[in-house]
Amino acid sequence: MLIPNRFIRTAIAGGMIALTACSASADTAKEPKEAKALRTNLEKQLQGRKVQSVRATPLKGIYEVVLEGRQIVYTDNKGDYVLIGDLVDVAKKQSLTEARMAELMSTDFSKLPLDKAVKDVRGDGSRKLAVFSDPDCPFCKKFERESLDGVDNVTIYTFLFPLPIHPDAPRKSALIWCAADRKAAWHDWILNEKLPEDGKTDCPTPLEDNAKLAEALGISGTPALIFGNGRIVSGAIPKEQLEQALAENAKK
Incomplete structure (x- = not known):
């Protein structure tokens, strides 16, 4: 039986972005004895898609598998056979899948290649x-x-990540990155839709590296937010929610 990757991607595309750089090694110790054979067969069935971890679930004979990109099946x-969806503990009224995703959705902020992002320091x-x-x-x-308007005492690192659905986004990203003042160029565009005059696009850019980083970390949509405490959130969250997350970050 051959299971096309598109079924996995379609089912998960609308979900939260998953990001982690350290959980796979920790999971290895928990893997059941069947893990090696299961991993080999699944990667063959899923056209070579890499399996990052395997572990047992409370359901006898059913295993949790984390695929590359931190996607749970x-x-x-x-x-x-592959099941896609939430595994729920009915008695506890808790989604085990959601709890697992929360574990996976963290990273070491200090290990991000911040030199490949547009830096904006506000306040302290x-x-x-x-x-x-x-x-x-x-x-x-x-x-x-809206959400970032008026937010102070924060350093924002913007990784330019043009998506395939926006054909002109790579050119705009290059114009912004190649500008003498990247922060000003980014603000001029994102706030006022004004690109640098006589801008260049032939300087070395981190766009390819950013795309590879996003793929490796399981990021597939924008905006994707990474807070200093490692918490990952997808989407244009409201300002109140953003401030709360930044406050939690400051406590770490």
């Missing part, structure tokens, strides 16, 4: 926030114009 002990810059953003994404513009 469930399978039988041979990897012949004490709080940290990284944003994967597409210059032609309407939700990114909404986030910048």
Whole structure:
């Protein structure tokens, strides 16, 4: 049986972005003895898609599998069938899938390649926030114009991440990155839709590296927010929610 990757991607595309850089090694110790054979068969069935971890669930014969990109699916002990969706503990009224995703959705902020992002220091810059953003994404513009408006004492690192659905986004990203003042160029565009005059696009850019980083970390949409405490949130969250998350970050 061959299971096309598109079924996995379609089912998960609308969910929260998952990001982590350290949980796979920790999961290895918890893997059941069937894990090696299960991993081999699943990767074959899923056209070579890498399995990052395997562990048992409370359901006998059903295993949790984390695929590359930190996507969770469930399978039988041979990897012949795949289930996509929430595994719920009815008695506790808790989604085990959601709890697991919360574990996976963290990273070491200090290990992000911040030199490949547009840096914006506001106030004392004490709080940290990284944003994967597409210059032609309407939700990114909404986030910048509404949620980030007036937010102070934060350092924002914007990773330019043009998506395939926006054909002109790579050019705009290059113009912004190649500008003499990247922060000003980013603000001019995202807030006022004004690109640098006589701008260049032939300087070395981190766009390809940012795309590879996003893929490795499971980021597939914009805006994707990474707080200094490792918490990951997707979407243009409201200002109140943003301030709360930044406050929690400051406590860490």
